[in-house]
Amino acid sequence: MLETRNLTIRFGGHVAVDHVSCSFAPGTLTAIVGPNGAGKTTYFNLVSGQLRASEGQVLLDGVDITTEPPSSRTHRGLGRAFQLTQLFPNLSVLENVRLAVQARRKEGLNLWSVWLDHRETLARARELVDRVKLGDRADAPASSLPHGDQRKLEVAMLMALEPKVYMFDEPTAGMSVDDVPVILDLIRALKAERDKTILLVEHKMDVVRELADRIIVLHNGQLVADGDPAEVIASPVVQNAYLGLAVAEAA
Numbered sequence: 390m391l392e393t394r395n396l397t398i399r400f401g402g403h404v405a406v407d408h409v410s411c412s413f414a415p416g417t418l419t420a421i422v423g424p425n426g427a428g429k430t431t432y433f434n435l436v437s438g439q440l441r442a443s444e445g446q447v448l449l450d451g452v453d454i455t456t457e458p459p460s461s462r463t464h465r466g467l468g469r470a471f472q473l474t475q476l477f478p479n480l481s482v483l484e485n486v487r488l489a490v491q492a493r494r495k496e497g498l499n500l501w502s503v504w505l506d507h508r509e510t511l512a513r514a515r516e517l518v519d520r521v522k523l524g525d526r527a528d529a530p531a532s533s534l535p536h537g538d539q540r541k542l543e544v545a546m547l548m549a550l551e552p553k554v555y556m557f558d559e560p561t562a563g564m565s566v567d568d569v570p571v572i573l574d575l576i577r578a579l580k581a582e583r584d585k586t587i588l589l590v591e592h593k594m595d596v597v598r599e600l601a602d603r604i605i606v607l608h609n610g611q612l613v614a615d616g617d618p619a620e621v622i623a624s625p626v627v628q629n630a631y632l633g634l635a636v637a638e639a640a
């Protein structure tokens with residue numbers, strides 16, 4: 390179980406995330422929505438450890454991880470999609486995924502087991518590369534991939550870590566219409582495993598409606614709605630705070 394208690398961060402006088410208390414159970418997909426600047430990405434950064442909270446706590450399975458660096462949170466099973474800057478641009482797609490698989494496994498000192506591990510690691514990496522539909526780009530340098538394929542690679546690397554909690558921040562942003570279904574299918578498949586906790590920041594309401602078991606709404610850093618997707622979307626607070634604004638912005 391992932392939980393935040395009164396999670397808060399201030400940048401100067403600005404409170405970007407304001408006392409957000411929320412828990413996320415395994416087997417659920419929670420969409421986090423809200424207008425631009427609402428604090429969604431900042432909330433993610435606080436959970437994954439890219440930012441340190443000014444106040445409040447982050448707990449994973451009851452352990453207070455508020456002051457831990459991102460690497461130890463990852464080690465505990467908190468998985469945030471890789472950023473492009475974390476990839477090795479000159480290594481191939483397969484090599485990048487292989488390194489992520491390797492990071493997850495412990496290599497023994499016995500040479501025979503190292504060899505077996507190497508073969509298994511490579512096989513697992515290939516499986517993941519195929520799963521994200523990058524099989525025909527496996528040997529291409531990561532830097533040569535178009536944007537949509539790079540996002541798929543990020544997801545493959547995240548899956549290689551086998552986290553308990555998956556955090557996706559607008560996973561389909563900037564993708565072509567052909568690439569979007571690949572990512573959504575992967576998220577659906579993770580959801581079908583029923584033991585993963587999935588957090589999804591997403592602006593596309595049709596995606597949210599289809600995938601989410603629950604929606605939380607952030608507005609000015611505060612949690613202003615939380616519940617069943619249909620009810621939350623219909624609630625006045627969302628219509629005014631989010632959808633109303635989104636419509637106004639789109640106009």
Ligand SMILES: Nc1ncnc2c1ncn2[C@@H]1O[C@H](COP(=O)(O)OP(=O)(O)OP(=O)(O)O)[C@@H](O)[C@H]1O
Nearest residue numbers: 400403404405423424425426427428429430431432
């Ligand atoms: N490092 C920072 N320093 C100062 N202000 C920041 C910093 N990071 C975020 N903010 C501010 O915090 C607020 C929340 O930003 P955040 O990016 O979390 O919003 P968001 O809901 O993810 O928006 P979007 O939907 O546009 O991605 C914004 O007002 C932003 O300008």
